Amino acid sequence: MSQQAQSATTGQQAPPRLGPRPLPLHLMAAGLTWASSKSGLPLWNSGSLPWKGDLAERAESLRRDLRQSLNGTDPVIFAAAVDAEVARRLKDLAAGIEAYRHHPYRRDLADPPVLWQEGSCRLLDYGAIPEAKAGGPTVLVVPSLINRAYVLDLTAQRSLLRWLARQGVRPLLLDWGGPGDEERGFTLTDYIAGRLERALDVLRAETGEPPLVLGYCMGGLLALGLALRRQDELAGLVLLATPWDFHAENAPHCRLAAASLPLVAPILDLTGEMPVDLLQALFASLDPHLVVRKFLAFGRLDPTSAKARDFVALEDWLNDGVPLAAAVARECLGRWYGENATAAGRWRIAGAAVDPGRLRLPTLAVIPAQDRIVPPASAAALANAIAGAERIMPAAGHIGMVVSAQAEAAVWRPLLSWITAQAKRAD
Numbered sequence: 001m002s003q004q005a006q007s008a009t010t011g012q013q014a015p016p017r018l019g020p021r022p023l024p025l026h027l028m029a030a031g032l033t034w035a036s037s038k039s040g041l042p043l044w045n046s047g048s049l050p051w052k053g054d055l056a057e058r059a060e061s062l063r064r065d066l067r068q069s070l071n072g073t074d075p076v077i078f079a080a081a082v083d084a085e086v087a088r089r090l091k092d093l094a095a096g097i098e099a100y101r102h103h104p105y106r107r108d109l110a111d112p113p114v115l116w117q118e119g120s121c122r123l124l125d126y127g128a129i130p131e132a133k134a135g136g137p138t139v140l141v142v143p144s145l146i147n148r149a150y151v152l153d154l155t156a157q158r159s160l161l162r163w164l165a166r167q168g169v170r171p172l173l174l175d176w177g178g179p180g181d182e183e184r185g186f187t188l189t190d191y192i193a194g195r196l197e198r199a200l201d202v203l204r205a206e207t208g209e210p211p212l213v214l215g216y217c218m219g220g221l222l223a224l225g226l227a228l229r230r231q232d233e234l235a236g237l238v239l240l241a242t243p244w245d246f247h248a249e250n251a252p253h254c255r256l257a258a259a260s261l262p263l264v265a266p267i268l269d270l271t272g273e274m275p276v277d278l279l280q281a282l283f284a285s286l287d288p289h290l291v292v293r294k295f296l297a298f299g300r301l302d303p304t305s306a307k308a309r310d311f312v313a314l315e316d317w318l319n320d321g322v323p324l325a326a327a328v329a330r331e332c333l334g335r336w337y338g339e340n341a342t343a344a345g346r347w348r349i350a351g352a353a354v355d356p357g358r359l360r361l362p363t364l365a366v367i368p369a370q371d372r373i374v375p376p377a378s379a380a381a382l383a384n385a386i387a388g389a390e391r392i393m394p395a396a397g398h399i400g401m402v403v404s405a406q407a408e409a410a411v412w413r414p415l416l417s418w419i420t421a422q423a424k425r426a427d
Contacts, residue, residue, distance in 0.1 A: 017101045019319030022277040025284060026291045030093055033289065034086040041079055093292060096299030103303060105312045109153060112173075116202040120177030121195050123202065126153075126161045127170030136168030137235070137423035138211040140203055142196065142226070144218035145328060146279060148320050149175040151402060152216065155313050158403045160412055167416055172211075174199050178322040184272035187327045192225040193350045200226065204233060210426075212419060214238035216402070217374060218332075221342070224382075225349045227361055236362040236422045238415065241374045241398050244356075244382030245343040246336050249375035257282050258338025261330060268330070273323035280321060286372060314403060343381055356385040362425075363389040364418045366401065366411060373398040390418070 020026055043049035051059045070078060116123040126132065141161065143149040152173060153159045161171045174196065179186065186194075203211055212235045215223025220242025227237045246254050264278055284291065294311075301308040324332070335341040347354045365383035367376050376393065383389045394401060394410035401411045 014106050017316070017319065019100070019315055020097065020291045020295065021280045021319045021321070022284075023097075025281055027093075029284075029288045030292045031090065034089055037082055037086060038079070041082060089296070092296055092299055096295035096297075099299055099303060100295065100312060100315060103308065103312045105309050105316075107150075107155065107313060107316060109150075109156060109159075115172060115206065116199060118195060118198060119182050120180045121199070122175045122177065123199050124149075124173045124175055125170070126165045126173065129162065129165055131162065132165035132170070133168040134170075136170060137419055137426075138170045138172065138203065138207050138209065139164070139238075139419065140200060140211045140213045140223075141171050141173045142213060142215040142219040142223040143173070143176070144216065145176050145191065145222075146218060146321065146324055148317060148322060149173055151317050151399065154317060154403050155310070158310065158313070158407075160402050160407070163408065163412055164416065164419075169416065169419055171214075172203060176322075179273055179325045184325050185327070186325045188222070188225070188331055189350045191328070192222050193229065196222060196226050197230065200230060200233065210235045212236040212238060212422060214240065215242060216240040217242065217398070220382075221354075224356060224359075225354055228354060228356075228358060229349070229352075231359070231361055234361055235426055236364070236419075237359070238418070239363065239365045239379070239382060240411075241366065241368055241371055241379055241401060242382055243336075243342070243374045243378045244385065245340065245378045247340045247343070248377035248381060251340075253286065254337040254340070256285070258333050261333050261338075264329075268326040271323075272326050274326065274329040275323055276321040279324060280319075283373070310403075314399070356382060357387070359386050362422055364415070365389050365391040366415065367391055367393045368396045368398060368401045369393045370396055370400075371398040 040049060049059070112124045112126050113128045114122050115125045127134065127138070141152065143152060153161045156162070161173060164171050176191075176195075183190075200211075200213075210233050213223045213227060215221065215238070217240070220239040221244075223237060224239070224242070227234055260282065264274060267278070268274060294315075298308065298311055301311070335347065339346065341347040342354070345353060345355065363383075363386050365379060365386075367379040367383065368374075369376055371379070380391070383391045392411075392414050394414075396404065396406065396410050401407055
């Protein structure tokens with residue numbers, strides 16, 4: 001459960017919001033970019049600002065258009081207008097951030113019953129919530145280790161798991177929690193061949209039937225590792241936005257992420273984990289101005305609107321991250337991102353290669369066409385490697401596929417149809 005949810009449940013005052021994290025990085029990105037408008041203006045006016053490649057022609061065209069539109073405007077007046085615009089944007093950004101930090105929304109969904117717990121990990125049974133409809137197939141849901149699991153149960157209106165439960169599916173969410181003293185020494189083998197397999201054992205003993213397993217993002221890779229080790233005890237595999245070819249579409253960025261390992265090694269050695277803000281900084285590097293754009297737009301919303309509430313709910317989740325165990329961080333950044341060990345066939349769990357070509361389970365790959373975190377080509381590479389894998393490509397993003405207003409029609413219903421079809425086939 002998140003800190004926000006805990007406070008709402010206990011009646012205690014909610015802790016102050018920390019986001020958007022890491023705040024100094026986002027403020028610096030905005031400030032330096034907008035300040036460069038002023039510092040670059042003399043070079044722009046003189047035509048001596050250097051541009052590379054195809055940008056040179058586009059920049060010259062823009063400069064001509066600007067000169068024409070200014071039509072002899074005093075350069076001093078124009079420079080003052082640039083200063084005013086920079087100040088306005090900085091003020092609007094600060095207002096958007098403050099509006100978020102003081103928004104009254106707090107997540108208040110109570111967790112479903114815990115079927116099993118070990119260390120920081122809990123298996124949450126959404127088939128036991130009051131609105132659940134019994135009798136349908138069981139699905140073991142595996143989220144990422146990096147973010148909190150409740151993105152799949154974000155709000156009462158934006159909960160994939162509660163929606164599935166109301167349709168008769170029994171979802172059980174493996175909430176990894178943050179790494180405690182024991183988990184800080186974990187590798188991916190410890191998570192997959194240890195915690196995840198023991199959760200499956202408990203579930204099999206409780207139901208007597210093979211469940212489907214569903215993995216989201218990094219959780220899809222964990223689910224794949226489980227599926228290859230326990231094929232005979234599973235009914236099928238669902239992969240939601242799961243990366244495989246990490247160098248597809250954005251190899252330079254992946255190598256850059258791997259190159260950060262030597263820089264953060266002292267922190268990993270000292271604390272046994274990669275801190276949340278470092279992980280957030282790596283994600284921010286995909287689009288350094290995404291947070292700036294989001295909070296400028298949020299500042300223009302009616303704070304009482306459903307759109308504002310949904311924004312705050314999602315941002316609270318994004319900023320409620322968990323650290324990553326040091327060995328897992330090294331494997332993910334160094335092996336997955338740096339060496340592309342997954343697609344190269346060099347990723348191993350408990351000494352055995354993770355080879356999707358050996359998988360014989362019915363498999364569905366959901367590949368969001370607008371995903372910027374896991375490029376579609378990266379996820380498609382995994383679907384291509386699994387014989388007979390079905391796929392859908394919704395017009396959605398990485399997070400929007402599970403929480404947006406369009407998610408039910410684009411993803412949830414096709415997913416339910418596939419799960420139901422597998423259950424009928426098993427009967």
